[in-house]
Amino acid sequence: MSALLSATAPRTFDDARRWVAEGTSLFFDRIGSLSPSDWSDASSLPGWTRSHLVGHVCANAEALGNLISWAATGVEKRMYASVEQRNADIERASGLPADELTAWFSRSADALDAAMDELTEEQWRHEIITAQGITRPASDVPWMRAREVLVHAVDLAAGTTFADLxxxxxxxxxxxxRTKRGLSDEELAAVSGPLPDVVAWLAGRPHSLIDAPELGPWL
Incomplete structure (x- = not known):
């Protein structure tokens, strides 16, 4: 599977929009399978319960909506007012009832999707700045959201694995x-296994690979 990750075929904008839809549906299905008591259980992310994680994904939809607004209007609108506010909002969300979090997820995802539908081709080319301070075209926002809903659907620890993506x-x-980590083709080729496990390893998530070197945090 390493050869697939060495290829240079770019993802497309349409790919990213499709993955957002698939990831949103998958994430919604996963939280819908949880019982009320399951929400306070640990997610696979250190220090976060499932409620923390769902609150983060909801807030992320609204934060990315800020970037879409920026692209649409030309008026700067950052994802978050500050790191401190972002963290405080996630902590507050972790105490919300399951039904409120579920409704927030649905509402925020629908609002983001509707806002993206309204952008023109020219507006998609407008530059925005991510929470990491990186300048990117607005057309990268769907990819940013696809990563959130699909990877975090696995992080819920509710039965979904990378093999389901x-x-x-x-x-x-x-x-x-692998590009962000600066891994060469030779380093990647030394790790052999099914694609889902290789990507889970790259993303710093649990995997079943043998003798794969430990990687630091990603994203």
Whole structure:
């Protein structure tokens, strides 16, 4: 599977919009399968319950909506007012009832999707700045959202694994992460296994690979 992650075929804008739709549906299905008591259980992300994680994904939709507004109007609108506010909002969300979090997820995802539908081709080319301070075209926002809903659907620890994610998404994600980590083709080729496990390893998530070197945090 390493050859797939060494390829240079770019993901497309339409790919990203499709992955957002698939990831939103998958994430919604996963939280819908949880009982009220399940929400306070640990997610697979250190220090976060499932409620923390869902609150983060909801807030992310609204934050990306700020970037879409920026692209539409030309008026700067950052994702978050500050790191401190972002963290405080997630902590507050972790105490909300399951039904409120579920409704917030649905509402925020629908609002983001509707806002993206309204952008013109020219507006998609407008520059925005991510929470990491990186300047990117607004057309990268769907990819940013696709990563959130699909990867965090796995992080819910509610039965979904990387093997359940679209293969073309895994290829695109794996290519991006290996580039960010600066892994050479030789280093990647030394790790052999199924594509979902290789991408999980690259993303710093649990995997079943043998003798794969430990990687630091990603995203």
């Amino acid at each position: 679209p293969e073309d998404f895994l290829v695109a994600l794996g290519q991006e992460i």
